[in-house]
Amino acid sequence: xxxxxxxxxxxxxxxxxxxxxxxxxxxxxxxxxxxxxxxxxxxxxxxxxxxxxxxxxxxxxxxxxxxxxxxxxxxxxxxxxxxxxxxxxxxxxxxxxxxxxxxxxxxxxxxxxxxxxxxxxxxxxxxxxxxxxxxxxxxxxxxxxxxxxxxxxxxxxxxxxxxxxxxxxxxxxxxxxxxxxxxxxxxxxxxxxxxxxxxxxx
Numbered sequence: 598x599x600x601x602x603x604x605x606x607x608x609x610x611x612x613x614x615x616x617x618x619x620x621x622x623x624x625x626x627x628x629x630x631x632x633x634x635x636x637x638x639x640x641x642x643x644x645x646x647x648x649x650x651x652x653x654x655x656x657x658x659x660x661x662x663x664x665x666x667x668x669x670x671x672x673x674x675x676x677x678x679x680x681x682x683x684x685x686x687x688x689x690x691x692x693x694x695x696x697x698x699x700x701x702x703x704x705x706x707x708x709x710x711x712x713x714x715x716x717x718x719x720x721x722x723x724x725x726x727x728x729x730x731x732x733x734x735x736x737x738x739x740x741x742x743x744x745x746x747x748x749x750x751x752x753x754x755x756x757x758x759x760x761x762x763x764x765x766x767x768x769x770x771x772x773x774x775x776x777x778x779x780x781x782x783x784x785x786x787x788x789x790x791x792x793x794x795x796x797x798x799x
Contacts, residue, residue, distance in 0.1 A: 668715070682740060689747075695788055762791075
């Protein structure tokens with residue numbers, strides 16, 4: 598995969614029926630991998646999509662290509678959510694910021710499994726260099742700045758620091774596994790650390 602790759606789907610245009618089949622395979626793959634892990638066989642994805650295995654391989658020649666496409670589809674939806682949050686210009690910038698962070702932590706925990714499976718196969722996914730990565734950072738910067746101006750987030754926080762912390766908490770959420778109480782507690786501690794101190798609020 599080239600470091601300049603932004604989206605595995607961005608190649609030659611597909612016919613309408615081929616687009617529908619590709620979308621069905623992606624939807625089925627996301628569902629199967631969420632339920633059974635990224636190690637689930639491609640044949641199971643084909644069955645869930647209601648297509649033959651040949652159709653899957655026409656769109657995604659390898660299991661890694663399918664994993665990569667699912668990852669980018671998830672990231673694309675997430676970036677769309679971020680840009681929608683920016684465009685909405687919420688009356689409560691603090692709530693908009695923390696709601697978005699909650700979604701990010703949940704998404705990060707899920708996408709790590711895809712990154713790990715692809716890395717194990719020797720595939721590099723340069724999201725940080727892609728259009729998706731740039732759009733996400735831009736949206737996060739706007740939401741952070743608005744929340745800081747509203748006094749909901751500490752003033753000394755910058756986007757780079759925030760991303761590092763989010764990655765750490767996403768990993769903690771993975772470690773917590775099915776323990777929702779522990780997972781929610783980790784997120785709560787993070788959010789408390791992002792809010793301004795009593796001295797800042799005065």
